[in-house]
Amino acid sequence: MVLIDVIVILFLAAGIFFMFTGVIGLLRLPDFYTRLHATGKCDTLGEVLIIAGLLLYHASHYYHEAPLVPVKLLFLIAFIFLANPTATHAIMKAAYMTGVKPWKLGEERR
């Protein structure tokens, strides 16, 4: 039990680390497109790692009243992998279509 708890904590910590770098990227990077790089990638893996930790926790501390919860969490992971890059791409395309200029090296940050 203790070993599994340690693994769960590692998963959660890794997830929080990646969400944290996503936030730092959102604040530090110079323009709209590069900020999307930080949020689009870090959020996906951060969320998935956190959900994987929850899944492992639920599966190891077996709850009889809700046996299907790990399956639902697995579905959540699959849908995050599908929806997150698609949403990032949609926001990116909308910005590109409306003429947001990409930042070039050496310019002022916006």
Place this chain on the structure above:
Amino acid sequence: MNAKSGKGFGILVTFCAMFLFWLLLSGIFDALHIGAGIICSAIIALISHDLLVKGKGEKMLSKSFRFFIYIWWELWQIVLANFDVAYRVLHPKMPIDPCIIEFDTSLRSDLALVTLANSITLTPGTITIDIKDGKFWVHAIAKKPADALLVDKTMQKKVADVFMEW
């Protein structure tokens, strides 16, 4: 396989997928809930079967198998992508040099294009901006990830292998 039996096959596959999904999400196995699930799945299967199973499902099994193998490579790329972003963001000087690149692919089917677009978005340093007739516009955060798509073309080859569209 003629057109009519193809349609029936599509409805059947959609119905089974929807009903399985219903059972897993509801978790209550009495007559009322299962009955409601059957009715709802049937309505959805009749209305929108062509969204899930489009046309003929040729070589679906071997494509699914190749896709399953591809997913593990892709997951590893996602981990690399996150360390890449973390490095660039946390580095005091922020080693970024954004540019927009475009390239052609041999892929034509919607599923293959979506797979490649989402893979590009999830892998190190690149996000898909737009796709038109197999041509991709990609925003890259630095020179190296851009070269990985323009010169090496590892990912295009892998996706083309999965969907057998060279």
